[in-house]
Amino acid sequence: MRKSKLSEYKMIQHLERCKGCGFCISQCPSDALYLSESVNSKGYPVAKIDEGKCTKCAICYTVCPDYVFERVKGA
Amino acid sequence: MPLQLMKGNHALSEAAVRAGCRFFGGYPITPQSEIPEYLSARLPQSGGIFLQAESELAGINMVYGAAAAGFRAMTSSSGPGFSLLQEGISYIASAELPAVIVDVQRYGSGLGDISQAQSDYFQATKGGGHGDYKCIVFAPASVQESADLVVEAFDKAEEYRNPCIILSDASIAQMVEPVLLPEERGIDPDKAWAVRGKHGGEFKRVTSTMYYIEDFDAYIKNKYDTMAHNEQRWESVHTEDADVVLVAYGISSRICKEAVSEARAQGIRLGLIRPITLWPFPVNAFSGLEHVKAFMTVELSALPRLDEDVKLACEMRVPVRHFLGGVSIPDSSVITEAAIAILKEQR
Amino acid sequence: MVEKRIPQLLVEDNKFCPGCGHGNINRVVAEVLEEMGLADTTVGSLAVGCACLMMDTFGVDWIQAPHGRAAAVGVGVKRVRPECCVFTYQGDGDSLAIGLSETLYAAIRNENITAIIVNNGIFGMTGGQMAPTTLSGQRTTTSPKGRDVSITGQPLNIVNQCRQLPIGYLARGSVASAKDINKLKKYIRAAFETQMSGGGYSLVEVLSPCPTNWKMSLEKSLEHIENDVKPIYPLGEFIKKGEKTDA
């Protein structure tokens, strides 16, 4: 089986679940996450990915207590 | 099957297994210990589980778990142990699960004493634990009834998905009498509501059903009203022409039956209502008794308990007196005398 | 590289506070149950505490146990349905204060169930009162000047209590970093594997932040776990396959 490549994956975010705790931001090894100005329907400021910096390591998936991140196949 | 001589606690235990009970979790306390002792040997023979719990708290909650998993489950206790069961009984009622709880009453508050008593009446019939629930409370007056009513308790618990209590006492539990045991039944644990993993379906949540039932207040009131309407059991003895009617359950009712015979032999029109269910209290037994001049409750307790329900049942149309045996079982003649005294008072 | 999908067992968003470690633990438990193929045969016994918030959001069969009695309830299920995977999910107040007896006796009998115990050092649900695990000197709403161990006794270390018992698996993990969470997942998997192979009682204690009642930002909470909590409650696997480890 061919090994799947980085480019075949993307990070998606369920921002309506974000509670703005900042855990992902503190753990992202590439400094690719930042707390945005915008708030979600729950009223929390949400963490957003700077795609230019993101390496799709999914550490944010691991640490987010609120199931915001997923790494899925697709461009 | 032939009659056999058995102790009340043993007959109750054997009948429970035959009724399909497959789990017992409980803790020793006199005068109920023959129940866990018997079941520790008997349950494993029928593929059931006996677990001596670290406390009554653990015992009732093991029963809660086994009942939630769909199995007929039971615990038993007495006095202080029955107090410890109450939170768990409330949870089981709140989750609308079946379970059977036996209280073999002993005398006194606090540590009290191991002799027979009927002092847990309020605790059994008026809640015991917190919140809006009721248990059907069965009061056996013989070894035979100890066996019969535990079967009934399991069936009713499942029918209504509600805990049922057997309110026995030290003398009924310890006496030896002939008994005809019930037939052995099969078991049926895979009920739609039983937790056993969701197996591809919806996941199940065993918790207070109030979270998931619309108009819960009306729903739960209707449930208990239905039980109150349908499940009253009692025995009436010569009430049709009685001037004074005794009201007594369990061990006291046996003495009262003797008193009725003795009084009748002397031409005194004494009768007896023997509640078999204490909740629902058999209020229907009191209808058509307009000729009765007074009721007298007879209980083995230091404080009156039963008389409140009797006053409500007869709507205070006539005096309701009480006779308290306290720690000792009174002689029937003393009860007859007390009844005669009430009769004189009414003339 | 593989996909990282939110487990389907997490049927709704969780209801915990921002930064609450319960959320991480929920996801890890859900991942393990799904990866082990146990989602359909698991019954959870849920504590009273912030654990209650999981009943509608975590899609396994649940029983809401009375406060402290989750172990006894779980034992009732497991004994009659040994084919099910049965676990308790409890806070430290529930499992170690009011329910210490049930917790320890499940271990003493080596009941074949898995206990997940969330050590956030506090009674979260009721507003931040002292728990058995509260650190010496830690301020809570019932130890406003800091926990005075001359009055309260020392913090309770359940790992030390269980270490001498003949149980299947014992570990303490944390959710304070990505590394910790990855290790925690191994522990939780090992615990469920112990149960499913009939290996007896398994317990995983998890150090977890309660930013709300610690009255700290998540960042400060994680520092607190690192600097103050871990030295008192060291991480590791203490019993594996019934054998004590060197940890």
Ligand SMILES: Cc1ncc(C[n+]2csc(CCOP(=O)(O)OP(=O)(O)O)c2C)c(N)n1
């Ligand atoms: C018998 C009983 N006593 C007290 C309570 C109140 N109560 C609810 S949760 C809780 C403490 C929960 O703390 P913990 O187990 O540490 O869980 P956390 O919320 O921190 O996760 C208490 C005392 C209760 N529900 N029942």
Ligand code: SF4
């Ligand atoms: S995938 Fe990795 S690099 Fe990208 S935002 Fe998440 S943690 Fe940062």
Ligand code: SF4
């Ligand atoms: S860890 Fe999750 S909830 Fe917290 S800020 Fe990041 S995305 Fe939001």
Ligand code: SF4
């Ligand atoms: S009170 Fe604490 S433990 Fe409870 S949900 Fe909030 S952060 Fe979590």
Ligand SMILES: [Mg+2]
């Ligand atoms: Mg806690």
